[in-house]
Amino acid sequence: MQSLLSANFCDNLRPNMSMITMNLLNQIKEEAKFYFKDAKGSHDWRHTERVFNLCIHIGKEEHANLEVLKIAAILHDIGREYQDKTNGEVCHAEKGALLARELLKKHTIDEKTIDRVIHCVECHRFRGDRIPQSKEAKVLYDADKLDSIGAVGIGRAFLFAGEVGAYLHSVDVDVEKTEPYTKEDTAYREFVVKLRKIKDKMLTEKGRRIAEERHAFMEEFFNRLNKEIDGNI
Numbered sequence: 697m698q699s700l701l702s703a704n705f706c707d708n709l710r711p712n713m714s715m716i717t718m719n720l721l722n723q724i725k726e727e728a729k730f731y732f733k734d735a736k737g738s739h740d741w742r743h744t745e746r747v748f749n750l751c752i753h754i755g756k757e758e759h760a761n762l763e764v765l766k767i768a769a770i771l772h773d774i775g776r777e778y779q780d781k782t783n784g785e786v787c788h789a790e791k792g793a794l795l796a797r798e799l800l801k802k803h804t805i806d807e808k809t810i811d812r813v814i815h816c817v818e819c820h821r822f823r824g825d826r827i828p829q830s831k832e833a834k835v836l837y838d839a840d841k842l843d844s845i846g847a848v849g850i851g852r853a854f855l856f857a858g859e860v861g862a863y864l865h866s867v868d869v870d871v872e873k874t875e876p877y878t879k880e881d882t883a884y885r886e887f888v889v890k891l892r893k894i895k896d897k898m899l900t901e902k903g904r905r906i907a908e909e910r911h912a913f914m915e916e917f918f919n920r921l922n923k924e925i926d927g928n929i
């Protein structure tokens with residue numbers, strides 16, 4: 697399965713290259729991977745590969761600029777380590793945008809393309825006034841959020857819970873009143889406070905359609921989990 701994912705990622709690096717050569721894209725990819733050498737499973741380089749592939753899938757249908765989108769997808773989470781090390785104090789989208797600009801300036805990429813990529817990176821979290829404006833930023837935002845739901849989203853939620861030492865499931869607590877990065881930061885908590893709301897936040901038509909389907913699967917899974925925990929199944 698892992699090799700299939702990587703093969704897909706490599707195939708998607710290839711088409712539609714004109715201004716940005718495949719060689720340049722591969723160089724950027726190798727430089728980006730450096731920022732994930734100590735990453736945990738819930739937010740590792742494989743996440744970037746999946747988001748990249750989703751970006752191509754959605755971006756083609758939305759007629760986005762695939763050159764901008766590919767670079768943005770590769771770089772979108774390079775600031776993640778800084779956020780994790782500070783337990784959320786540093787915003788990885790803002791930090792990532794700074795790091796991405798430094799990285800891209802070392803290559804022969806025109807200023808306008810760099811600006812378009814940076815807009816995508818700094819808005820992919822969509823907090824406060826950083827609203828995705830361009831088509832490419834909207835596609836990246838949707839692709840990134842889609843990787844948080846569905847079967848992959850469930851897997852990542854449990855991985856993250858394991859990373860912070862949380863329980864398997866929330867029992868006898870109001871999950872809305874529990875805190876992140878604690879034993880109560882379970883996959884179910886993540887579903888209740890965040891993941892179940894994602895389908896209503898999509899910014900593209902294609903993203904919305906994929907989100908509806910992934911959401912239905914995820915809801916079914918957590919309903920079943922609740923029944924099993926209660927011993928009803």
Ligand SMILES: [Fe+2]
Binds near residue numbers: 788820
């Ligand atoms: Fe991110």
Ligand SMILES: [Fe+2]
Binds near residue numbers: 747
């Ligand atoms: Fe991401």
